[in-house]
Amino acid sequence: MAESSAKTTTDIPILKERESQIYQKGKAPFRMTCGKHSLAGSVSQRACVFCGSRVVLYPIADALHLIHGPIGCAAYTWDIRGALSSGPELHRLSFSTDLQEKDVIFGGEKKLYHALVALIETHQPKAAFVYSTCIVGIIGDDVAAVCKQVEKKVGIPVLPVHSEGFKGTKKDGYKAACNALFHLVGQGDVSDVSPYSINILGEFNIGGEAWIIRDYYQRMGVEVVSTMTGDGRVDDVRRSHGAALNVVQCSGAMTTLAEMMQEKYGIPYIRVSYFGIEDQSKALYDVAAHFSDRPEIMERTRRIVRDEVQRITPELRKIRQALEGKRAAIYVGGAFKAFSLIKALRYLGMDVVLAGSQTGNEADYEMLRDMCDDGTIILDDANPLELSKYILEKKADLFIGGVKERPIAYKMGIGFCDHNHERKIPLAGYSGMLNFAREVYGTVSSPVWQFAPGRKEAGPGAGG
Amino acid sequence: MLLKHTTAEIKERKALTVNPAKTCQPIGAMYAALGIHGCLPHSHGSQGCYAYHRSALTRHYKEPVIAATSAFTEGASVFGGQANLLQAINNIFTVYQPEIIAVHTTCLSETIGDDIPQIINKAKADGKIPEDRYVIHANTPSYVGSHVTGFANMTKAMVDYFAEADDSGRKEKTVNIIPGWVEPSDMAEIKRIAAEMKVRTIMFPDTENVLNGPMTGRYRMYPDGGTTVAQLRAAGSSMGTLALGRLASGPAARALDVKCKVPCEILNLPIGLHDTDTFVDILRRIAGVNVPDSLTIERGQLVDIITDMHQYFHGKRVGLVGDPDQLLSLTRFLVSIDMCPAYIITGTPAGKKYEKALREATAEVPFEVQIKVPGDMYLFHQWIKQEKVDLIIGNTYAKYIAKDEDIPFVRYGFPIFDRVGHSYFPTVGYRGGMRLLEKILDAILDRKDRDADDITTELVM
Known part of the structure; x- marks a missing residue:
């Protein structure tokens, strides 16, 4: 059996090759392996290239999203993220070429062509995205050529997304999505775009979050040209190159697009987060600072921050009293979100005892290390055994993660908060912070945990 | 209108599936x-x-x-x-x-x-x-x-990897039950019925206590439930096999027959009165036991509920979308209580024989029943737009159709993403039939209550 690098108090083993992806703060020297493909045979919580592309582009609600492959890839991604739209709902339908055995043998190009033409005729979308899945990469369909052919025929942009599942990690899927999106940028008229304008990148409008954020910016006097991928519209993306600044949320998803727009259109970008009072306020101030030649923007920003913080502080204080000293474990997709969560949880008086991500890079983990207290476990691409092991050892009271993590937390008798795409209420912005605090309080202090078999006798070493 | 992009006009589609009623x-x-x-x-x-x-x-x-x-x-x-x-x-x-x-x-x-x-x-x-x-x-x-x-x-x-026949050809007094893709709760209920009849069974696969396990305060990779390898081996010397659902369970049962000479019966899933009767009857015959009074009472209770409720069911048009084995039994059940399946769609390419079975099951419905095997939920929705139904039974995705068209809805099948309970409460067997009926009637009468104005709202229904 592989020896564990961290001092184990449970009997759960760690795969030897995984040791360099686990770090306990306070143990020198720091060396974290990450960004590597998951080990064959590991029970990782990660997904594939296609998944990355699909989640990024899916909220563009007036585009057609056609998945070229066997039915599964379309079925599993059918409206599973609550990315809200204020208008068209075409993104909530699931379109698939549903490749069959004979298509795999003879190729699926014809099928793709006919499917595209029929769908575009029926639904009149503003653009179409065609996602390649694993099998398409193997049978060698020339998806780009078919897209071009259809584009010529129907006169709307038909964009191939090169998202064959095996060609990397979810991060590569983000890149493929950005590449497809970039084709749209620059096509629209920007003559009426204000010089005090931004695009919101990396915001998916889960639970209506993009609406909250957009409202702040508009109240500041900044025009939002495109929210890109949150309640997104093709025409907005097409004129997004008219914005003066790209404001990028999340660690990986949309940075590539921001970089491409910087290079081609000279639009600078800043990275922000909208989770927690501190980061949300910084995001607004950073944007205001960018437009420093208009001091009234900064003035308004100060007012907004002051009003919003004042509005939520009394209740947050109360919640903080109840949560003081409770312990949280975080396992999220992008590491950037973990930073915000750590700050937000600290604001609520909680200690973060485990912080992990599926797709963090070296710089992310260094930042995590610097932020975390001694003894905190830092994980890259963890599996359920590792997660449960450290939750036990660190006696966490709360687990923040995604869909696969929720039942693990519940089985162990601790609270859970979905900070992934299954959250149903907005957690971004100031009201989002309040929602977050309420949700954390609700689950951590729930009386139902009294029914859980005592964690002390639940497993070896569980009592510390 | 979530599915406002669904057109009422139906155009034949060859090259694509929209809103699948299956996955891979x-x-x-x-x-x-x-x-x-x-x-x-x-x-x-x-x-x-x-x-x-x-x-x-x-x-x-x-x-x-x-x-x-x-x-x-x-x-x-x-x-x-x-x-x-x-x-x-x-x-x-x-x-x-x-x-x-x-x-x-x-x-x-x-x-x-x-x-x-x-x-x-x-x-x-x-x-x-x-x-x-x-x-x-x-x-x-x-x-x-x-x-x-x-x-x-x-x-x-x-079966291929584990089932072993005794060299002497001797058979044990066990009966194999292949439950098909049903809920862990259904598997448990089927085992309970067999146990009531004092029949020793080997069920495979068996997700009871794997995917509906108790809360223990501990995460375990391998919960207590599941068919053991020893049981899978022993399945080869059982006296018979009951395969529930031709599509999900038929292949394993036939393989076991060929490999170990364990005779098999391929039945419908025991959903509803008739198909549960058949299950109980054939299990009784294979095992050579009598049906205990306890089961007869359960059956009587189901029949009692059916008669109590029948006045609300008469002639109600139902749209059904789901997996083939479930749909066939469900259709037979609905027809037997005087409801009228109007549209039936499964995404699974279940074959001509299957489609014929559905046609036979709906032969007495007094109008032409639309059946598509394989079809998708987009077509299902289009049919409903053409002519409405009184009830939709389907997985969570059918919620959107039910909402858009304002039709009572019973969640059934896989996946159910938006409710809890299916993995704990069965819909198979007599008791499962009662639960199904309760759900169906609740949906229909809740709608009646909702739509009644102050004057016509009634206490006793």
């Missing part, structure tokens, strides 16, 4: 494999596949779902996945220590042509499979069949 084979193989005790399902393909399957199963069963992946890279896709699978087997037995690994293939590994038995043999020869540990496999290319066939294939693999 591997997830079925994964669900079946979870019904083996101490089993780690393994997806031989990209990372995304198993992440999706685990997420979908987790959302439906609300339990941790465990599986491993070969994590294909570009290299593996060019040179074959042998190295990945060998490494995976080694890693899994070292760290996760399952009793058995159940490998299923994906579109990717099938297309590049990985020979799984050969790879398993190599792992064995290399000493990567510890003694008393097993690796089995099923071929489940995603571009063939559906999640239901994937389930059937993995269940058949259990």
